[in-house]
Amino acid sequence: MRRFQFAIFVQNILSMNETQFIPKLYTKKPENGSVSWQSPSNIALVKYWGKYGEQLPKNASISFTLNNCVTKTTLFYERKSSHGFEFEVYLDNTREVGFEPKIHKFFERVVLYLPFLTDYKFRIETSNSFPHSSGIASSASGMSALSLCLLSVEKSLSSVEMTDAYFNQKASFLARLGSGSASRSIEGDLIVWGEHPNIEGSSNLFGIKYPYTIHKNFLNYQDTILLVDKGEKQVSSTVGHDLMYDHPFAEQRFEQANNNLSFLISIFENGDLSKFIKIVESEALSLHAMMMTSQPYFILMKPNTLEIINYIWAFRNETGSKVCFTLDAGANVHVLYPEAEKEPVLEFIKKELAQFCKNGGFIEDQSGFGAVSV
Ligand code: PMV
Numbered sequence: 041m042r043r044f045q046f047a048i049f050v051q052n053i054l055s056m057n058e059t060q061f062i063p064k065l066y067t068k069k070p071e072n073g074s075v076s077w078q079s080p081s082n083i084a085l086v087k088y089w090g091k092y093g094e095q096l097p098k099n100a101s102i103s104f105t106l107n108n109c110v111t112k113t114t115l116f117y118e119r120k121s122s123h124g125f126e127f128e129v130y131l132d133n134t135r136e137v138g139f140e141p142k143i144h145k146f147f148e149r150v151v152l153y154l155p156f157l158t159d160y161k162f163r164i165e166t167s168n169s170f171p172h173s174s175g176i177a178s179s180a181s182g183m184s185a186l187s188l189c190l191l192s193v194e195k196s197l198s199s200v201e202m203t204d205a206y207f208n209q210k211a212s213f214l215a216r217l218g219s220g221s222a223s224r225s226i227e228g229d230l231i232v233w234g235e236h237p238n239i240e241g242s243s244n245l246f247g248i249k250y251p252y253t254i255h256k257n258f259l260n261y262q263d264t265i266l267l268v269d270k271g272e273k274q275v276s277s278t279v280g281h282d283l284m285y286d287h288p289f290a291e292q293r294f295e296q297a298n299n300n301l302s303f304l305i306s307i308f309e310n311g312d313l314s315k316f317i318k319i320v321e322s323e324a325l326s327l328h329a330m331m332m333t334s335q336p337y338f339i340l341m342k343p344n345t346l347e348i349i350n351y352i353w354a355f356r357n358e359t360g361s362k363v364c365f366t367l368d369a370g371a372n373v374h375v376l377y378p379e380a381e382k383e384p385v386l387e388f389i390k391k392e393l394a395q396f397c398k399n400g401g402f403i404e405d406q407s408g409f410g411a412v413s414v
Contacts, residue, residue, distance in 0.1 A: 057245055061153045061210050066197040069159075072118040075192040079185035079411035081109040081176065082224045082231065083263055083366060083374050085320050086301045087327045090284030090294060094149065095220050096244045098284065099297035100236035102304065103221070104261055104376075105228030107408025109170045111181035115189035116163040125151075126161035132172075133165070142218075146183070149217040153210070154190055156197055164189075170403060175270050175372045179277065183218030184225035187211050188411055211411075212246035219277065223247040227410035229261075230254060230308070238302050255311030260379040260406050264389055267401040268344045269371035275331065275338050280369055283334035293330055297323070313362040313378065320376065324367040331369070342371040344396035349373070351392050361385065379406070 082103040090098035120126060125147045129139045143164070151157045164186060170176045188211050195202050202210075208226050216223035216233070223246055224231040230250035236242045240251055275283075284290050300319050307315050331338045345367070352365050352375065363377040363385050375393070377385045386404070394400045 057243070061213050063153070063155065063194060063198065064200055066156060066194075067199045068197050069119065070196060072116070073193070073196065074114055074116045075189045075196075076112065076114040076414045077185045077188035077192070077411055078110050078112045078414045079181050079188060079225050080106045080228070080408055081111075081170075081178070081181040082106055082221065083368070083376075084221065084224075085323060085366065086297050086304065087323050088220055088234065088297075089281065089327055089330055089369075090287075090290060091220060091281045095217050097220060097234040098290070099294040100232060100234030100239070100242060100301050101221075101224070101297065102230060102232045102250065102301055103224045104263065104407040105225060105231060105410055106263060106405045108405040109168075109176060109181065109265070109403065111166055111168050111178055111185045112414060113164060113166045113182070113185035113189055115186070115193065116165070117160040117193055118162075119159060120161045123158060125157060128163050130163065130165045132167050143186075146186075146218045150187075150190070150214050153214060154194055156194060157190075160193075171267075171270075171401075174267050174401070174403075175273075175370050176265065176267075176403075177221075177273070177277075177368060177370075179219035180215075180222040180225045183222035184211070184215040184411060187214035187218060187222070188226070188413070190214065192413070209246050216246060220281075225411065229407040229409055230258075232301070236298060236301055238305060250308070252305060253309045255308060257311035257313055257378050257380075258308060258316075258407075262375075262377045262379060262382055262385070263405045263407070264375045264377075264386070265403040265405060266348060266373040266375060266389070266393055266397050267399075267403070268348070268373060268397060269342050270398050270401075273370060274340055275369060277369065280331065283336075284330065287330065287334050289330065289333060293326065296326060317356075317362060317364040320366050321364050324365060327369070328367060340370055341367070345371045345373055347396045348375075348393050351396075355388055355392070359384070361388075363388070 082105045084103040086102045088101035212223045212226045223233045231247040233247040366374045
């Protein structure tokens with residue numbers, strides 16, 4: 041295909057919304073430099089599981105941005121004359137060639153929106169605040185931190201002003217192309233990703249701040265992550281999402297998730313924690329139900345995951361506490377509770393739940409407000 045035909049082809053397959061992220065010509069050509077961002081992980085309340093096209097979600101999701109589980113990334117860049125991508129990735133100062141194919145694929149996906157990627161060679165230095173192989177996915181925090189760094193570089197190449205709103209939107213858009221859930225890690229404390237008829241401004245392309253009233257019960261919401269299994273992920277996200285393609289319950293699941301998000305709108309407004317719990321726990325179990333009923337099928341929960349869930353339910357029955365749980369695509373349990381219950385729930389976790397964690401390990405976190413330039 042000739043170059044101009046290719047450009048038209050690209051224009052046609054992109055909606056107007058995507059074209060807004062293709063930059064104008066760069067006016068500056070710095071020789072080298074570096075930028076750093078720290079970006080958090082997030083925990084979904086309504087889960088994203090199933091995608092189409094280029095990292096577009098089959099249903100809308102919503103998450104609390106976390107505060108303490110973060111990735112810090114420094115991106116060094118140096119002008120080059122050779123063609124193609126050139127980069128190296130370092131985790132805790134050690135070269136991680138294992139990460140490079142994923143970053144290469146990410147660069148391929150975003151080069152249309154960040155054309156300077158082929159003009160520079162990069163050194164990506166990254167570290168996580170949470171322990172290595174703790175079973176906590178670093179893709180959301182890692183991909184969002186890298187996207188923010190790349191966008192900061194782009195900002196320095198252009199004299200056209202970039203508003204904060206546009207910067208955050210494009211950062212989320214880029215992060216999404218690295219890892220879907222990463223689109224929800226740029227801002228906080230509640231982020232919606234995926235078009236939803238009842239949420240104004242929601243988009244499949246990027247995450248937005250939840251735009252409606254949030255009751256004080258949900259401020260500084262606590263998330264203590266119980267490290268049940270520190271092993272490698274049994275099912276990668278890519279394989280997992282693909283399982284939804286011909287899943288017998290896929291359509292019902294996507295509808296259920298969108299309905300659950302609708303229910304949450306009034307719950308966030310009136311602060312009804314009992315109803316909140318019902319939605320959040322059902323979402324966690326529905327995500328795992330999808331994995332148990334796909335072909336091939338997986339059980340990602342461990343016996344201790346179930347022990348913890350039963351202990352939480354018993355504690356709630358005995359005390360009237362509003363503590364609840366959610367799960368990611370793994371065995372770890374996120375224990376969610378309002379800030380007002382911090383003391384008794386932490387005591388319960390230490391006394392009753394820590395015994396089910398690998399080496400008694402858990403991470404205390406809470407909802408946070410997104411990435412920061414460092
Ligand atoms: O962002 P991905 O492609 O790794 O998908 C993550 C999906 C879940 O974490 C299981 C759910 C979610 O919405 O975060």
